[in-house]
Amino acid sequence: QVQLVESGGGLVQAGGSLRLSCAASGRAFSSSYAMGWFRQAPGKEREFVAAVGWSGVSTYYASSVKGRFTISRDNAKNTVYLQMNSLKPEDTAVYYCAAHDSGSYYRVGSYRYWGQGTQVTVSS
Numbered sequence: 789q790v791q792l793v794e795s796g797g798g799l800v801q802a803g804g805s806l807r808l809s810c811a812a813s814g815r816a817f818s819s820s821y822a823m824g825w826f827r828q829a830p831g832k833e834r835e836f837v838a839a840v841g842w843s844g845v846s847t848y849y850a851s852s853v854k855g856r857f858t859i860s861r862d863n864a865k866n867t868v869y870l871q872m873n874s875l876k877p878e879d880t881a882v883y884y885c886a887a888h889d890s891g892s893y894y895r896v897g898s899y900r901y902w903g904q905g906t907q908v909t910v911s912s
Contacts, residue, residue, distance in 0.1 A: 790814040790901040792885045797906030800875055804910070808870040810885030810903060819863040822888035824899060825870045827881035827908075834884070838870060839893040848893050853879075875910045882907050 796808040810823070824839035838859040839848040847859050858871040868885060882905040889900035 790817045792903035794903045794906040799909045805873045810868040812866040823868040829881040836894045877912045
């Protein structure tokens with residue numbers, strides 16, 4: 789099994805920054821997993837935010853966050869990060885970390901393991 793635990797969420801004013809962390813553990817976890825961040829706002833479907841390949845070199849972003857968010861990973865620590873800058877009220881959501889299984893990085897169904905999520909609230 790793989791356990792993913794997110795942290796770093798909170799309340800921030802518009803224009804502010806937060807850094808989310810996702811700590812991975814478990815006998816089945818391997819640093820060869822690509823990792824992704826998704827978010828889900830109340831009443832909306834879960835949506836892709838960003839993904840990073842196993843080495844950290846390849847990154848992918850939703851158009852809504854490109855230029856503001858940065859995904860990275862530290863394989864020595866089994867941790868994935870999401871640096872969020874210039875936050876907007878529409879970024880308010882529960883943010884989830886996930887370990888990729890197969891298929892498109894942009895699809896929820898392509899991920900096998902999920903964390904419990906961390907709340908990010910951006911006030912205007």
